Every structure is written in structure tokens, then in C-alpha cells.
Amino acid sequence: MLTIEALEKRYKTGDLALRGVSFSVAPGDVVGLIGPSGAGKSSLIRCINRLVEPTGGSVRLNDLDVTKLGRGELRKVRRRIGMIFQEFALVERLTVMENVLSGRLGYVPFWRSFTRRYPQADVDTAFALLDRVGLSDHVDKRADALSGGQRQRVGIARALAQNPELLLVDEPTASLDPKTSRQIMRLIVEICQERTLPAIVNIHDVMLARMFVGRIIGLRAGEVVFDGPPEALDDAALTRIYGEEDWTQMRAAADEDAEDSAAVAAFEQARDERLETLA
Ligand SMILES: Nc1ncnc2c1ncn2[C@@H]1O[C@H](COP(=O)(O)OP(=O)(O)OP(=O)(O)O)[C@@H](O)[C@H]1O
Known part of the structure; x- marks a missing residue:
């Protein structure tokens, strides 16, 4: 269980990025964190793992x-919290x-990490994780030879390799196409x-959040202004989070995206049907 109470972040510049944020996340719960630019989403994610x-x-895991640990003990927290990045x-x-095994670095002694000799149990776990994320055929490929979706699957397996008690996910689909984004979100939630x-998934795509997560937290100017299931995220709630103008613009963009997705789906279906008739 993650419990955040009255969390505040004031930067040295005077910017108050978080103004008393409180909520808990139960085991198995995936929270989608949404909000306009500058709302404090990244600050929140980064305050959790310091x-x-x-x-x-305070932040308790x-x-x-977490907030009481001295600087020297931070390694302990980072080991317990897996991060997946944009x-x-x-x-x-x-x-x-090797990338997946690097998730074990917080656990293995320095000399082992330096020579990249990991215990067999770690290697076995890494194989199992790569199988789970659908990459068992790519184990020996170099990371730079992978597609964006495959790279994010490696990122997920690496975060899990450290056997975390919490996952912090920062814009996991920002560099991916819509179909791959959906696959990655589904995988994370499953x-x-x-x-x-x-x-906690920091996600700027409201539609994607709605589709996959069970709970959404909306931040605005460093405060939680919405906390509930996707079904409760109606126009009034979205206006509270994004403001009238921004939300109207986002909705227009989302409608366009939906039209694009429908066109792509129709194209893919036609292509698949054609391939079937050729086979
Ligand atoms: N290192 C920093 N120094 C000073 N102010 C900062 C710093 N990082 C963020 N801020 C300020 O804190 C506030 C929240 O920023 P933050 O990046 O957490 O928002 P965000 O919701 O993640 O935005 P985005 O979606 O654009 O990434 C903003 O006013 C921002 O200018």
C-alpha cells in the first residue's frame, strides 16, 4: 500500500508544485494521473521516489x-520502487x-554488476519476465535493434526484475503509435x-487512461481536483481538471484521433481479409 499525506513541493524558485496532495493506492490498483502541463504530475511521481x-x-510504502530516510538510505527506496520511463x-x-538484468543492480554486489555476472536465479527470472512481456524471441538482440513497443516491453521487464513493491510509470506511451500504446497500457495494467x-501512471492521454485504468486522479495547480473511476470522469470533472478552453480543445483533438483510429482499424481489417483470401 502506498500512502501519500499532505505532500508539498516548493522549488527553490518559489514555485509551489504540490499543495497538500493526499491519497492511497492499494495493491493491484493502477492509478492514471492526469492534468494539464505544469499541474505537478512529474513533481508528484518524483517526490514519491525522492x-x-x-x-x-509524507510518503509511506x-x-x-520514504520521506524519513536519510540520503544514504535512498538506495533502499529506489530498490522497492520500479520506474518505467517515456x-x-x-x-x-x-x-x-542485459538490460533486464540491470534491474537487479540494486541487489547484486558491485563487482558482479561491474563484470555483469549475475546469479543464475536472476537470469532465470529475467527469462520468465521476457516471456511474460512477449520478448522471449529477442533475448539476445541489442536494445538499439528493437521497435519502440519492444523497447518499452524491455523497460517493463527491467522494472519488474527488481521485484518492486510499487511501479511509477512516467508517460509510458508518449513515443508510441496509438495501437502500440494500447498494447503497452494493457500489459502494464494486467x-x-x-x-x-x-x-501510478503519469499519462497525458485521457482517452487511453479511461480505457485501461480503474482509477483516475486529476491534478490541477498542485491539487487533487478529481479522484474516482473513469466512468465518473465526465465533462464537468474534465473541465475542473483542464479548464473550459483546454478541455474543449482536447475533446476536438480526441474526436479527430478517434476518427483516425477508426480509419486505421478499417484499413487493417480490409488488409487482413485480403491476406486471408490470398493465403
Ligand atoms: N526543477 C524545477 N524548478 C523549479 N520549478 C519547477 C521545477 N520542476 C517543475 N517546476 C514547476 O513546478 C510546477 C509543476 O511542474 P511539473 O513538471 O511537475 O508538472 P507536470 O504536470 O508534470 O507538467 P508536464 O505535463 O508539462 O510535464 C510547474 O509550475 C513547474 O514550472
């Missing part, structure tokens, strides 16, 4: 009070397997449910 230092409030953050010249992992 990449950014909160200036008030199960038995651990740009995948893979080591390009390493193989898929895996969290299978492992009863709590997760």
Missing part, C-alpha cells in the same frame, strides 16, 4: 516511511537480457493485477 525532495508531508532509458549497446502491484 528524485525530487518533498518540502512537506508499506512499512517504509524514453525507455535502455542501454542501447547492451542486449535485451501485470500489476497479476502481481498485486500498486502503480
Whole structure:
């Protein structure tokens, strides 16, 4: 269980990015974090694992009070919290397997990580994870030879390799096409449910959030202004989060996207039917 209470972040510049944010995330719950640019989504994600230092409030992960740990103990928190990034953050010249094993770095002694000699149990776990994310045929490929969707699957497997108690996911689909984005979101949600992992996904695509997550938190100017299931995210709630003008623009863009998706789906279906008749 992740419990955030009265979390505040004031940057040295004076910007108050988080103004008393409180909520809990239960095991297996995937929370989609939405809000306009500058609402504080990244600050929140980064305060949870203390990449950014909160200036008030608390973050507790199960038995651990993250905000009370000294600087030297941060490795302990980072080990418990898996991160999945927008740009995948893979080591390009390493193989898929090596990238996944790097998720174990917080656990293995330095000399082992330096020589990249991991215990067999870690290698077995990495194989199982790569199988789960659909990459068992790509284990020995270099990361730079993969597609965007495959790269994000490696990112997911790497985060899971550290056996985290919480997943923080930062714009996981921002560099992906719509179909791959849906596959990646579905995979993240399924895996969290299978492992009863709590997760927070910073996601700017409201439609995608609605489609996959069970709970949405809307931030505006550093405050939670919506917390509920996707069905409750009606026009009034979206206006509260984004403001009248922004939401109207987003809705127009979303309608266009939906039309594009429908056109792509129709094209794909026609193509598949044609391939079937040729086969
Ligand atoms: N390093 C920093 N120093 C000073 N102010 C910052 C810093 N990082 C963020 N801020 C400010 O904090 C507020 C919240 O920013 P944050 O990046 O958390 O929002 P966001 O919702 O993630 O936005 P986006 O969707 O554009 O990434 C903004 O006013 C921003 O200018």
C-alpha cells in the first residue's frame, strides 16, 4: 500500500508544485494521473521516489516511511520502487537480457554488476519476465535493434526484475503509435493485477487512461481536483481538471484521433481479409 499525506513541493524558485496532495493506492490498483502541463504530475511521481525532495508531508510504502530516510538510505527506496520511463532509458549497446538484468543492480554486489555476472536465479527470472512481456524471441538482440513497443516491453521487464513493491510509470506511451500504446497500457495494467502491484501512471492521454485504468486522479495547480473511476470522469470533472478552453480543445483533438483510429482499424481489417483470401 502506498500512502501519500499532505505532500508539498516548493522549488527553490518559489514555485509551489504540490499543495497538500493526499491519497492511497492499494495493491493491484493502477492509478492514471492526469492534468494539464505544469499541474505537478512529474513533481508528484518524483517526490514519491525522492528524485525530487518533498518540502512537506509524507510518503509511506508499506512499512517504509520514504520521506524519513536519510540520503544514504535512498538506495533502499529506489530498490522497492520500479520506474518505467517515456524514453525507455535502455542501454542501447547492451542486449535485451542485459538490460533486464540491470534491474537487479540494486541487489547484486558491485563487482558482479561491474563484470555483469549475475546469479543464475536472476537470469532465470529475467527469462520468465521476457516471456511474460512477449520478448522471449529477442533475448539476445541489442536494445538499439528493437521497435519502440519492444523497447518499452524491455523497460517493463527491467522494472519488474527488481521485484518492486510499487511501479511509477512516467508517460509510458508518449513515443508510441496509438495501437502500440494500447498494447503497452494493457500489459502494464494486467501485470500489476497479476502481481498485486500498486502503480501510478503519469499519462497525458485521457482517452487511453479511461480505457485501461480503474482509477483516475486529476491534478490541477498542485491539487487533487478529481479522484474516482473513469466512468465518473465526465465533462464537468474534465473541465475542473483542464479548464473550459483546454478541455474543449482536447475533446476536438480526441474526436479527430478517434476518427483516425477508426480509419486505421478499417484499413487493417480490409488488409487482413485480403491476406486471408490470398493465403
Ligand atoms: N526543477 C524545477 N524548478 C523549479 N520549478 C519547477 C521545477 N520542476 C517543475 N517546476 C514547476 O513546478 C510546477 C509543476 O511542474 P511539473 O513538471 O511537475 O508538472 P507536470 O504536470 O508534470 O507538467 P508536464 O505535463 O508539462 O510535464 C510547474 O509550475 C513547474 O514550472
